[in-house]
Amino acid sequence: MRTDDDADETLMLRYQHGDAGAFARLYERHKGPLYRYLLRQCGQPTVAEELFQDSWLKLIAARASYTVQARFATWLYRIAHNRLVDHYRASARGLPVSYADDCPEWTDIPAPDAVQPENQEERRRQSERLLALLAELPEAQREALLLKEEAGLSLEAIAQATGTGRETVKSRLRYALARLRQGLGGTS
Template sequence: MLQYAAGSARAFEVLYLKHKGPLYRYFVRQIHDQQLAEDLYQDTWSRVIKAASTYETSAKFTTWLYRIAHNLIIDHVRAVKPVDSFTEVFEPEQDHEAHLASDNENLEAQLLDNQKADLLKGCVANLPQVQKEAFLLNVEMGFTAAIIADIAGATLEATKSRIRYAYKGLKECVDLKWQGASHD
């Protein structure tokens, strides 16, 4: 980022290529509206460009970048209450029909996995927003609690609690829904 601030367009290209996929997925997983996710994604990069001349290395670039993204999501949530505009996560990355096996055992196992994935999606969608964000940053992005705390502007202990409560809530939700589904 310092090289970009000094005028190197190639430095920006390297930053963009390194972070474009994960940052875009971050927005898609947080926001239900694909167009809005794209707009916020573009707005993040626009803010990076505008802030280049004043960028300071007080935090890792990745942390700084996701802090901008986090703040844009928070601004959107405040402007568009209620919070239930956030999306489900863990969208299927592949065409499941193309992978269905012909024998019944594999088909049943695949259907069972899909059912579990749907349960998990619903449970993640129902998490409080701060827990959902901490969980997604931890699981999908691989960020540590310390980095997530920097991004969210929360204490390390609060962030650890959010992650812990997210996992606990997901386990309880999935267990409860799974028991309910298996008795239907």
């Protein structure tokens, strides 16, 4: 449980006043979800790294104008979303279909201790299948699902971060889950 002193917004305000250590804590907290969000969306680690770095640099540059009007994560993912849209426009939305080929590190995913060896292989295959299905989703639906699962944003926060309406986000999420359930074939 985070205290008020440890909240994202408090850390960002501290960084705004020159506390680089507060930024380091923020970065440590959000770097993984943000990176995965970008990686899933663009499909290429090199592009994801570029977008990831640009997003954080934009945040650093905009630190002076930061005000606590919404969750920090909403602000961060709003910046990342805008950068991603710029990337789509520049590259004519040339996303690769097969995500697993671009991410060999996924084969090294550690399995939970409770998983039995015979189930471990099955789980790994299902995760790979899930990632493949995720990569095949339309970008907007995939983005909504990633912001929910990775960043833990609510419907309202997703709507704010992506600049869409709440009902639109609901529709996208519902459609994405239906596609994934169908693709996994009875795993749900």
